Amino acid sequence: MRKDLGAKTILYPMPVxxxxxxxxxGRVDAMNAAWGGIADTNQVCICxxxxxxxxxxxxxxxxLTVSVADAAHTVEADYLGVCSGNDVPDKFEKSGLxxxxxxxxxxxxxxxxxxxxxxxVSSIDDISEGTVRVVADIVNVSADEGILTDGKVDISKLDxxxxxxxxxxxxxxxxxxxxxxSDGKRLM
Amino acid sequence: MRKDLGAKTILYPMPVxxxxxxxxxGRVDAMNAAWGGIADTNQVCICxxxxxxxxxxxxxxxxLTVSVADAAHTVEADYLGVCSGNDVPDKFEKSGLxxxxxxxxxxxxxxxxxxxxxxxVSSIDDISEGTVRVVADIVNVSADEGILTDGKVDISKLDxxxxxxxxxxxxxxxxxxxxxxSDGKRLM
Numbered sequence: 077m078r079k080d081l082g083a084k085t086i087l088y089p090m091p092v093x094x095x096x097x098x099x100x101x102g103r104v105d106a107m108n109a110a111w112g113g114i115a116d117t118n119q120v121c122i123c124x125x126x127x128x129x130x131x132x133x134x135x136x137x138x139x140l141t142v143s144v145a146d147a148a149h150t151v152e153a154d155y156l157g158v159c160s161g162n163d164v165p166d167k168f169e170k171s172g173l174x175x176x177x178x179x180x181x182x183x184x185x186x187x188x189x190x191x192x193x194x195x196x197v198s199s200i201d202d203i204s205e206g207t208v209r210v211v212a213d214i215v216n217v218s219a220d221e222g223i224l225t226d227g228k229v230d231i232s233k234l235d236x237x238x239x240x241x242x243x244x245x246x247x248x249x250x251x252x253x254x255x256x257x258s259d260g261k262r263l264m
Numbered sequence: 265m266r267k268d269l270g271a272k273t274i275l276y277p278m279p280v281x282x283x284x285x286x287x288x289x290g291r292v293d294a295m296n297a298a299w300g301g302i303a304d305t306n307q308v309c310i311c312x313x314x315x316x317x318x319x320x321x322x323x324x325x326x327x328l329t330v331s332v333a334d335a336a337h338t339v340e341a342d343y344l345g346v347c348s349g350n351d352v353p354d355k356f357e358k359s360g361l362x363x364x365x366x367x368x369x370x371x372x373x374x375x376x377x378x379x380x381x382x383x384x385v386s387s388i389d390d391i392s393e394g395t396v397r398v399v400a401d402i403v404n405v406s407a408d409e410g411i412l413t414d415g416k417v418d419i420s421k422l423d424x425x426x427x428x429x430x431x432x433x434x435x436x437x438x439x440x441x442x443x444x445x446s447d448g449k450r451l452m
Contacts, residue, residue, distance in 0.1 A: 078373070079412065081405040083306045086417060088332045088379070088424035089277040089437060090302065113301030114278065115311050116395050118271045123303050144276045147441045155448030164452075171451060185266070191276070203399075207304050211391075217269040224267065229274060231428045231435065236276035238426070238437060240419045244445060247419065249277060249426060250438025253335045257432055260343030263359060264352075 089238035092145035092153055092246065093122065096168075096175060096184045097133035104168040104175045104184045105130040108145070108157030110239045118214045120195060126208045129161030134210060138197040139181040142212075143189035147235045147248045149173075152188065154246070180216040190220035191234055277426035280333035280341055280434065281310065284356075284363065284372045285321035292356040292363045292372045293318040296333070296345030298427045306402045308383060314396045317349030322398060326385040327369040330400075331377035335423045335436045337361075340376065342434070368404040378408035379422055 091113065096106040107130040112122030120142055124131045134140045145153035152171050161167045168175070175184035180194045195212035203209045223233040237246045279301065284294040295318040300310030308330055312319045322328045333341035340359050349355045356363070363372035368382045383400035391397045411421040425434045 077409045078375075078406050079409055081407055081417075083402050084405045085302055085305050085307075085402070086379075086405055087279065087302050087308065087330075087381070088419065088422060089279055089426045091275060091277055111302040111304070113309075114273055114275050114299040115397065116299070116392050117273050119273075120275065121301075121309060121311070121397075123309070142275075150442035151447045151450060153448070154442060154444055154446065155451040158445050158448040159452055187266075191274075193275070204304050209303065209309075214271050214273070217272045217274055218266050219269055221265045221267055229269075229430050231276065231431060231433070234276060237441060238277045239444060242417050243419060244443060245419070245440045246442035246444060246447075248438045248441050250436045252433045253425060253436050254338035254342060254434035255432060256342055256427060256434060257346050258342065259339045259434075260341070260346040262339060263343040264347055
């Protein structure tokens with residue numbers, strides 16, 4: 077038996093993306109975003125409130141990094157979501173996180189997050205009152221060696237988290253339950 | 265120590281979205297998509313190859329449903345990804361899945377997937393050679409009663425899966441590791 081819940085902004089799994097960009101004065105802006113994903117080969121698409129300090133910095137620098145929040149840094153990831161850079165100008169410093177300049181784009185790579193996409197903005201468009209869509213090309217992927225197996229990202233070492241908008245919870249990824257481009261062949 | 269992996273189409277967690285639309289002759293087209301997410305309040309954004317049979321049906325009907333693949337239907341979800349509706353016109357029938365017409369949009373609701381967004385297309389744009397971006401409004405969310413707790417979607421009952429593009433694996437969501445809009449306050 078199915079039930080209608082009405083129009084809701086709900087999807088599973090939603091990512092926990094940590095966006096970072098340089099402010100005009102060179103300080104780091106960073107925020108937590110759940111509305112986004114892959115847009116095309118080597119491209120991401122992320123939707124943001126236009127009034128975030130980080131959104132303004134991304135628009136000004138035409139560059140950002142997108143880090144994947146991992147279970148080990150859930151507190152820091154959530155802090156970047158609840159604290160506003162408009163209210164607390166030294167928000168990033170207070171997080172205890174550290175950043176170094178990307179060698180590929182004009183944006184900071186946060187060292188504590190083990191997987192980071194270094195991105196150059198392709199377009200920023202207003203999509204509704206107060207919301208912009210940022211489309212950005214992935215120029216390089218920077219990964220901590222600790223999450224690699226045979227030179228490739230290992231999801232179990234990365235230990236990424238997902239955001240559940242209903243229970244306001246962060247969850248880690250669990251066991252492998254299937255093989256893509258393979259399991260479905262049984263039905264062919 | 266960080267390592268540069270170059271430009272890669274990688275993000276965690278990626279969803280396993282089952283898109284369904286009616287073909288011109290009334291049959292069901294369905295496919296598996298990983299490139300998408302929430303675009304705005306009550307809106308999704310999904311990027312697709314323009315040559316998929318389902319993409320053409322979505323464009324013609326200006327409607328689709330987006331179901332969340334769950335661990336119980338990994339084989340069916342993968343089948344909808346590996347089998348092409350251009351090659352096998354009765355692809356959906358062979359899946360063993362069943363669909364009924366949405367009461368809200370001109371698209372089929374697949375009964376076996378416990379969570380489905382019923383969507384009306386807002387825009388379809390070419391974003392690169394052979395790739396389109398579908399932006400669609402979520403008109404209604406249809407949920408199987410079995411995944412609800414106190415009338416709300418319960419992530420542990422839904423048991424959604426995520427796609428790992430590196431290992432070509434499907435993974436379920438694991439344990440809760442934090443509380444959004446809460447844990448981060450410790451750093452404020």
